[in-house]
Amino acid sequence: MIGRLNHVAIAVPDLEAASNQYRNALGAKVGDPQDEPDHGVTVVFIELPNTKIELLYPLGDSSPIAGFLEKNPSGGIHHVCYEVDDILAARDHLRETGARVLGDGTPKIGAHGKPVLFLHPKDFNGCLVELEQV
Amino acid sequence: MIGRLNHVAIAVPDLEAASNQYRNALGAKVGDPQDEPDHGVTVVFIELPNTKIELLYPLGDSSPIAGFLEKNPSGGIHHVCYEVDDILAARDHLRETGARVLGDGTPKIGAHGKPVLFLHPKDFNGCLVELEQV
Numbered sequence: 001m002i003g004r005l006n007h008v009a010i011a012v013p014d015l016e017a018a019s020n021q022y023r024n025a026l027g028a029k030v031g032d033p034q035d036e037p038d039h040g041v042t043v044v045f046i047e048l049p050n051t052k053i054e055l056l057y058p059l060g061d062s063s064p065i066a067g068f069l070e071k072n073p074s075g076g077i078h079h080v081c082y083e084v085d086d087i088l089a090a091r092d093h094l095r096e097t098g099a100r101v102l103g104d105g106t107p108k109i110g111a112h113g114k115p116v117l118f119l120h121p122k123d124f125n126g127c128l129v130e131l132e133q134v
Numbered sequence: 135m136i137g138r139l140n141h142v143a144i145a146v147p148d149l150e151a152a153s154n155q156y157r158n159a160l161g162a163k164v165g166d167p168q169d170e171p172d173h174g175v176t177v178v179f180i181e182l183p184n185t186k187i188e189l190l191y192p193l194g195d196s197s198p199i200a201g202f203l204e205k206n207p208s209g210g211i212h213h214v215c216y217e218v219d220d221i222l223a224a225r226d227h228l229r230e231t232g233a234r235v236l237g238d239g240t241p242k243i244g245a246h247g248k249p250v251l252f253l254h255p256k257d258f259n260g261c262l263v264e265l266e267q268v
Contacts, residue, residue, distance in 0.1 A: 001161025004184045008142055008214055012259040021258070025231040026216070027135025048216070050138045050184040055259075075259030077211040080142055082160070082182070097159040124155070125146040125189075125209030 001090055002082035006112075006132050007045075007052040011065050012075040015057040019044050022053070033057075036111050040064055043111055054111075079118070079128035087115045087133035099123045107133070135224055136216035140246075140266050141179075141186040145199050145212040149191040152209070153178050156187070167191075170245050174198055177245055188245075213252070213262035221249045221267035233257045241267070 012018035015033055023030040031045040040063035046053040056078055058066045068078055084090040087107050095101060100120035110116035110132055119129040146152035149167060157164040165179040174197035180187035190212055192200045202212055218224040221241050229235060234254035244250035244266055253263040 002182070005139070005142070005182050005187075008139070010259050010261050018259050021231075021233075025228055025233055027227075048136070048139050053139075053214075072260050074256055075261065077214065077261050080187075080211065093161075094159055097155075099155075099159055122208055125144050125152050126206050127144050127209065127211050 001093065002084060002131070003134070004083045005051050006081040006083050006130075006134070007054045008080050009054040009056050009078045009130075010075060011056045011068050011072070011078040013057075013069055013073060015042060015044060015055060018055050018075070022046050022055070028053075035059055038109075039111055040066075041111070079130050081116075081130035081132050083134040084131050085133070087117060087131055090131055091117055094119065135227065136218060136265070137268070138217045139185050140215040140217045140264075140268070141188045142214050143188040143190050143212045143264075144209060145190045145202050145206070146209040147191075147203055147207060149176060149178060149189060152189050156180050156189070162187075169193055172243075173245055174200075175245070213264050215250075215264035215266050217268045218265050219267070221251055221265055224265055225251055228253065 019030050022028045029047045033042050033044050035042050040060050042057045042059045044055040056065050100123050102118040107115035107117050115133045117131050121128040153164050156162045163181045168177050174194050176191045176193045178189040190199050234257050236252040241249035241251050249267045251265045255262040
């Protein structure tokens with residue numbers, strides 16, 4: 001069912017410092033910051049040859065990243081995103097196995113303009129999993 | 135400098151349950167458990183089309199994963215691994231930028247039989263970074 005690893009998202013306390021670090025210390029191809037007000041984050045994409053790293057920084061008053069950074073002031077890996085062909089079929093199959101889908105199970109349009117769902121981290125080894133239909 | 139994302143490592147409290155979940159609920163290609171006594175872990179590789187997920191479970195009395203699972207009983211994302219062409223050049227460049235390399239800076243032979251180093255998570259947004267020479 002799951003296909004490619006679309007990205008690994010890392011919440012960071014200082015977006016400019018983290019961008020410079022990936023650009024200069026790690027020598028990666030780092031994009032410009034993009035505000036995603038619908039998702040409460042500013043994102044910087046790091047293009048690796050086979051996948052992406054997304055640096056996440058809170059945007060606005062109700063960012064889903066703010067609480068994470070309060071608990072993890074240095075930052076931390078926030079989620080992984082796997083690609084699926086059919087997000088509704090994936091959701092239904094996962095629910096049959098007992099996995100909890102966050103929210104009401106209706107896919108939202110994610111930061112890449114594609115339907116996404118998140119799975120409960122307690123059901124996936126403490127790892128927040130995003131599914132993105134590609 | 136960094137190339138492909140070689141893998142994302144997830145520490146899990148129950149290797150069989152996690153393997154079954156990735157195999158059955160997420161429909162991924164899941165390998166058999168491999169004991170890595172030199173690294174204090176039992177590993178299950180999950181082959182995605184573009185990278186790997188490594189499920190990590192403690193092996194032996196001094197596993198580097200044991201403390202992580204004590205702090206995170208449900209499990210959690212433990213590290214990401216980036217490929218580099220020349221690990222000594224990468225190490226020297228990173229030190230010049232002020233990043234801390236764990237241990238004495240001598241690469242060890244990692245779970246894939248290749249030289250690896252780990253970078254201090256406090257210097258990398260709370261994210262433990264492994265570099266692997268490929």
